[in-house]
Amino acid sequence: MDAISAAPAPLLHSTVLDWYEANARDLPWRTPEASPWAVMVSEFMLQQTPVKRVLPAYAAWLERWPAPADLAADAPGEAVRMWGRLGYPRRALRLHAAAVAITAHHGGRVPDDHAALLALPGVGEYTAAAVASFAFRQRHVVLDTNVRRVFARAVTGVEYPAQATTAAERRTATELLPASVETAATWAVGVMELGALVCTARSPECGACPLARHCAWRVAGRPPYQGPPRRGQSYEGTDRQVRGKLLAVLRDAHGTVPQASLDAVWPEPVQRARALDGLVADGLVEPVGPGVYRLPG
DNA sequence: TATCCGTGGAG
């Protein structure tokens, strides 16, 4: 029973690569036909939204906007409407803005350069690495919640990673990233898939894990999480809930919406007004006159 | 860096 840090890296690599080849889900953004744009759309949608709910939205989105220029030519409000109930609708706005930037500055093609990707709206450290890695097969450290959890357990021996990504985590991920460009991208998606399917947050299936022999957490007897309480996401009664209700009215209506329709979704006027102001400030809602609103045109 | 930003499903 050696910890993962003591195991030869090539062994870990082949273990994960073999496991991935045999167990990878058949997801549309992983097919050879998936364009870089398709990969990028999937990454935006997958930010905090489960795969199962992304699948139908992803298909509808790409059917309507097969290329960045197609989306860029449409109104941002249409992106917000198509986003539907995926949650965090600012992502829809940012994806539209990214499409505009790609059309204006990159000839309508998703850039393959990591820095150029990172400069796009809605593209952060994870998404830039993911698109560069998965769409262009480059070698990058891809640190998402799945990878962080796998490394927390296998390498550090704790049940959950820290709240924010640490320098130590980046160091670990960098050291474990295969030197070979040919295998780095598959390693990245393989570790992610392992976290998504086996090394899950709630009930990890160590019996089915290819890394079980090397996992520091399992070797230590799967000690329970001891760190500070991981604050839950309260939702009931928050501005987020009100914003969601308001935006749902705008989405489902085509054209403009009168104030009265918005007032009906939440009884408390101060919070309601604050939520609506926030939506307008974010560019998700556009006032078109006194007491009249619509999705941004 | 802590907080804000939606929605729905699993246990």
Add this chain to the structure above:
DNA sequence: TCTCCAAGGAT
């Protein structure tokens, strides 16, 4: 029922 959490990003 209720808590947790799901391929994060921006500020």
